[in-house]
Amino acid sequence: MKILMYATLAPERKYIEQWSKKNNVEVKCVDERLNAKTVEWAKGFDGIDFQQTHSLEPIVYKKLHEYGIKQLTARMVGYDMIDFDLAKKYDLIVTNVPAYSPRAIAEMGLTQALQLVRKMGYYYQRMDKLDFRWAGLESTEIYNLTVGIIGAGHIGGATAQLYSLLGAQVLATDPVKHPELEAYLTYTDLDTILKESDIVTIHTPLDDSTANIFNAETFKKMKSTAYLINMARGGLVKTDDLIAALQKHEIAGAALDTLADEGQFFEKQAKPEDIPEDYKTLRAMPNVLISPHSAFYTDTAMKNMVEMGLDDVVAIVNGKRPHYPVIQ
Ligand code: NAD
Numbered sequence: 001m002k003i004l005m006y007a008t009l010a011p012e013r014k015y016i017e018q019w020s021k022k023n024n025v026e027v028k029c030v031d032e033r034l035n036a037k038t039v040e041w042a043k044g045f046d047g048i049d050f051q052q053t054h055s056l057e058p059i060v061y062k063k064l065h066e067y068g069i070k071q072l073t074a075r076m077v078g079y080d081m082i083d084f085d086l087a088k089k090y091d092l093i094v095t096n097v098p099a100y101s102p103r104a105i106a107e108m109g110l111t112q113a114l115q116l117v118r119k120m121g122y123y124y125q126r127m128d129k130l131d132f133r134w135a136g137l138e139s140t141e142i143y144n145l146t147v148g149i150i151g152a153g154h155i156g157g158a159t160a161q162l163y164s165l166l167g168a169q170v171l172a173t174d175p176v177k178h179p180e181l182e183a184y185l186t187y188t189d190l191d192t193i194l195k196e197s198d199i200v201t202i203h204t205p206l207d208d209s210t211a212n213i214f215n216a217e218t219f220k221k222m223k224s225t226a227y228l229i230n231m232a233r234g235g236l237v238k239t240d241d242l243i244a245a246l247q248k249h250e251i252a253g254a255a256l257d258t259l260a261d262e263g264q265f266f267e268k269q270a271k272p273e274d275i276p277e278d279y280k281t282l283r284a285m286p287n288v289l290i291s292p293h294s295a296f297y298t299d300t301a302m303k304n305m306v307e308m309g310l311d312d313v314v315a316i317v318n319g320k321r322p323h324y325p326v327i328q
Pocket of ligand 1: 077078079174294
């Protein structure tokens with residue numbers, strides 16, 4: 001069996017080699033993303049595996065079908081880059097890796113939130129001017145805070161555990177309740193979370209019902225001292241409204257691992273002309289932290305992502321049921 005793996009990262013390679021040896025399956029790694037041009041490389045392979053946030057062009061589905069490929073395996077949680085009507089039309093079974101390491105993302109969110117709470121951006125801005133005074137930057141301690149989780153699934157649940165263990169009061173809203181999480185959080189509604197939380201942390205999928213759930217109206221309902229953490233998907237937050245809310249001091253700051261327009265410049269060595277104005281505006285704010293969609297990037301996550309994705313490619317190629325099919 002031969003599998004082509006798109007958009008492989010250097011740190012994944014050792015896990016891919018280990019898996020390939022253990023399973024006696026040839027895996028070819030390429031750096032490029034799966035797109036209209038690179039799909040042609042899949043000819044002659046039994047299966048493919050990719051990770052990217054960029055949408056797959058319609059021709060990709062058609063060509064994979066022509067090459068006899070039976071699956072689309074995204075070795076990541078999100079699958080909003082896939083058009084399920086086209087996948088169905090071309091008999092492609094979609095799989096993802098639903099929980100390669102929720103802690104990886106939860107810990108990044110917590111790290112960023114603590115930096116915001118401790119006003120680190122303001123310190124760095126002062127220190128860049130050789131100003132080492134701390135007056136005016138009084139902070140607080142985490143167990144004084146209420147944290148509101150929007151979407152307590154794998155990552156939101158892990159986030160709840162972390163904050164709860166640090167002594168914060170944790171609220172959550174989610175249409176699906178998980179009784180095992182009630183040791184760490186209290187379920188409530190979105191409006192209560194917006195009104196009461198000092199940290200609001202988003203962990204829902206991006207779909208028609210959640211797109212832009214954070215907008216001008218939502219920000220007005222938040223405490224002016226509250227921080228917004230978005231480790232999920234850029235499209236959940238209306239970026240212009242976030243900028244306006246920050247400029248009007250309707251909220252105190254934000255940490256963003258994802259941006260709605262990140263496809264233009266994340267995941268590459270960008271040129272100045274690639275960088276959108278909204279990013280520049282946000283990046284210049286001392287109360288905003290941006291990371292390049294890297295919350296997932298830990299050793300545990302890399303290993304699980306590689307192994308769980310490839311196991312499902314093999315299952316489908318062998319006509320067996322994959323562990324993680326995405327049914328839409
Ligand atoms: P999950 O499916 O386990 O959990 C999502 C939860 O959101 C579910 O419990 C669902 O019921 C809930 N939900 C859906 N709509 C909601 C709404 N309107 N209000 C409140 N809750 C709602 O998903 P997950 O694995 O925890 O992933 C969460 C998000 O994190 C996804 O958007 C995913 O794409 C993103 N993600 C980001 C990174 C990164 O590196 N930044 C890595 C992995 C995943």
